[in-house]
Structure formats: structure tokens, C-alpha cells
Amino acid sequence: MDNIIPLISGMAVVTYVPRLLPFFLIGSNELPKRVDAFLKCIPVAAIGALIIPGVFNAVPDAPMAVICGMGFTLVFGFWKGGIIVPVLGSVAITYLVLLLTV
Amino acid sequence: MTNNDVKRALKAGFPIFIGYVPPAIAFGILAKACEITLLECFLFSAVVFAGASQFIALNLLMTGMGPGGIILTTLLVNFRHFLMSAYLSTRIGKMSKRYVFFLAFGVTDEVFSVLSFTKRRLSKTFVFILQLSAYTGWVTGTVAGYVMGGFLPEILTKSMGIALYSLLLAILLPELKTSVKALCLTIASAGLNTFLIKLDVLPSGWNIIVCILVIASIGSFFISKQQGEKVYG
Structure with a gap:
């Protein structure tokens, strides 16, 4: 394999610059209301697409494990909230379902 | 602190x-x-x-x-x-x-x-x-x-x-409990992304960009309308 350090450097630059640029483009300027409202909606607009449909393939070929694991997060997170318990609980339940079904 | x-x-x-x-x-x-x-x-x-x-x-x-x-x-x-x-x-x-x-x-x-x-x-x-x-x-x-x-x-x-998906859902849930608008936008975004991935015409990574642009634009319309109502109502 050739030296790929230049490739890695190039990838680092084209990944970093788009992550950095908005902080300077937007900065502390007062934004038009419409643009501000648009930016405020980005998290909700992104997160649905980040979860679905990717989640269905989170554990390859084991849809039942995914349903049980995410079901736990949904129920526990809805009633009790928090992050650690819903996440570790879902991993544990997915693990158990895989143990029992595979 | x-x-x-x-x-x-x-x-x-x-x-x-x-x-x-x-x-x-x-x-x-x-x-x-x-x-x-x-x-x-x-x-x-x-x-x-x-x-x-x-x-x-x-x-x-x-x-x-x-x-x-x-x-x-x-x-x-x-x-x-x-x-x-x-x-x-x-x-x-x-x-x-x-x-x-x-x-x-x-x-x-x-x-x-x-x-x-x-x-x-x-x-x-x-x-x-x-x-x-x-x-x-x-x-x-x-x-x-x-x-x-x-x-x-x-x-x-x-x-x-499953951990990352579970994390995303866990941080989203409090928002969904309090805002019907957030629920609708999340479902719309998930639906649009599923559709775009099935369609399979955009280069890798751009399905989600389209989702963000479209759904946040729709969302911003509702926000400014709400604010307008609050101001004038």
C-alpha cells in the first residue's frame, strides 16, 4: 500500500472545514427571524432521520432484538427519563434476546 | 456548578x-x-x-x-x-x-x-x-x-x-413528551429519510441533508407562525 498520509490529511481537512465554518459565518450577528427559526428546527429535523431507518439494521438480522431493546428505551425513557439506564438497559435486553434466539 | x-x-x-x-x-x-x-x-x-x-x-x-x-x-x-x-x-x-x-x-x-x-x-x-x-x-x-x-x-x-440509537431516542423523548410539533417533525423526518433511502438516487450522506433542509424549513414556518400569533393575538 502506498503512503496514505496525504489522503488522510485531505480527508481531515474536508471533514473539519465544514464543521468549523458555520461558527464564523454565523458568529454573533443578529439573524433574520426566519433563518433563526430554521436553525432552531435543525435538531428535531435531523434526529428522526438519524434514527430511522438505520435503527432497523442496528443489530443485523435480529429485528426482534432491536424491537425489545428500543422498546425498553421507549418505555423507560418515557416514564422515568435519563440516559444511562435507558441505554445500558437496551444493550442488556438486546444481549439477552440474542442469547435466547440465536 | x-x-x-x-x-x-x-x-x-x-x-x-x-x-x-x-x-x-x-x-x-x-x-x-x-x-x-x-x-x-x-x-x-x-x-x-x-x-x-x-x-x-x-x-x-x-x-x-x-x-x-x-x-x-x-x-x-x-x-x-x-x-x-x-x-x-x-x-x-x-x-x-x-x-x-x-x-x-x-x-x-x-x-x-x-x-x-x-x-x-x-x-x-x-x-x-x-x-x-x-x-x-x-x-x-x-x-x-x-x-x-x-x-x-x-x-x-x-x-x-443498539446503544447509539437508544441514546438518540432517550435524549429525544423529553422533547416529544412536551411538543406535538416536535413529534410531527421527527416522524416526518424519519419518513422522508426512509423514502429517500429506498429511492436511492442521492450520494451517500445527502439523504439526511435533504431531510434536514426540508423538515427544518417546514418547522421554521410553524415557529414563526406561532410567534406571530403570540405577538398579535
Whole structure:
């Protein structure tokens, strides 16, 4: 394999610059209301697409494990909230379902 | 106060750490199979720090594609973070420019999501400990995968694959409980993304960009309408 350090450097630059640029483009300027409202909606607009449909393939070929694991997060997170318990609980339940079904 | 920030950041960062380790191990294993050196493999994760694009780069490298094409693909795949940083820039207030250089480096999908749905003011401490947890998981996982191969039991690695999705859902739930609008936009975004992926016409990484642009535009219309009603009603 050739030296790929230049490739890695190039990838680092084209990944970093788009992550950095908005902080300077937007900065502390007062934004038009419409643009501000648009930016405020980005998290909700992104997160649905980040979860679905990717989640269905989170554990390859084991849809039942995914349903049980995410079901736990949904129920526990809805009633009790928090992050650690819903996440570790879902991993544990997915693990158990895989143990029992595979 | 700062102590609380540390605790909160570790609590939110731990699931990202757990979620990043299995794909990072997989990346290390793949890198070794591609016959790149340990140093190069480490640098991939340490300086690029962008999961999906690193896998794509290795695959393209194996097909014999030149660096120009791979770098262009990386730009396209990772461009969604431009929109995520645009949102974050409205949240960090007066954080000095010096810190922004560090913060921008760690804007991954999961870090962005956790920061977005953290209602309180984002302190430097919180942001950096969160990003450091994510970064540590990704880099150590990569090196461990390269050196040790698949050292975790397969069934454990598989079940850890659910962690990042579970994290995203857990941070979203409080928002969904209080806002019908957020619920509608989330479902719309999920639906649109599913449709676009089935359609399969956009380059990798652009389905989500279209989702963000379309859904946030629709959402912004409702927000300004609500504000208008509040002002004039």
C-alpha cells in the first residue's frame, strides 16, 4: 500500500472545514427571524432521520432484538427519563434476546 | 456548578463511548485487513474522526480509487455536519473563538444530538468532556481493533450496536413528551429519510441533508407562525 498520509490529511481537512465554518459565518450577528427559526428546527429535523431507518439494521438480522431493546428505551425513557439506564438497559435486553434466539 | 457539568457530561458521554467502541473496533479490523499500518489506522480515527466516511474511504481505497475521488466523497458524506455546526453556533453564545476550533473538530452526529437536546446553557466543560468521551471511545476502539482483532464476544458487540440509537431516542423523548410539533417533525423526518433511502438516487450522506433542509424549513414556518400569533393575538 502506498503512503496514505496525504489522503488522510485531505480527508481531515474536508471533514473539519465544514464543521468549523458555520461558527464564523454565523458568529454573533443578529439573524433574520426566519433563518433563526430554521436553525432552531435543525435538531428535531435531523434526529428522526438519524434514527430511522438505520435503527432497523442496528443489530443485523435480529429485528426482534432491536424491537425489545428500543422498546425498553421507549418505555423507560418515557416514564422515568435519563440516559444511562435507558441505554445500558437496551444493550442488556438486546444481549439477552440474542442469547435466547440465536 | 462546574463539578455538576463534569458529572452530566460523563453521564451523557458514556453512552456515546459505549456506542462508538464496536464500530471503531470494526474499523481497526478492516484497516488491518486493508494492509495499512497501525500509525495510519490510528491517524484515520484521530484526525478525521468521522465514522461512516472512514469505512467508505477504506472501501474505495480497495477498489483502487485515487485520493482525489476519496477526498471528494468524504466531503460529500460529512457535509451534513455543516448544518449541525450552524445550529450549534446559535447555542454556544460568547464562547471565545479559540475554543470553537476544538469544539468544531468534535461535531459528530451523536455529540451534536446530545448538545442540541441539552436544555441548559452549554458550558465549555460540558462540551469538551462530552466530546472527549466520544473521541476516546472512537480512537481507543480503533487501535484495539487493529491490535487485538475482534476481542469482544460477538454477541456483545452486536448488542452494543443498539446503544447509539437508544441514546438518540432517550435524549429525544423529553422533547416529544412536551411538543406535538416536535413529534410531527421527527416522524416526518424519519419518513422522508426512509423514502429517500429506498429511492436511492442521492450520494451517500445527502439523504439526511435533504431531510434536514426540508423538515427544518417546514418547522421554521410553524415557529414563526406561532410567534406571530403570540405577538398579535
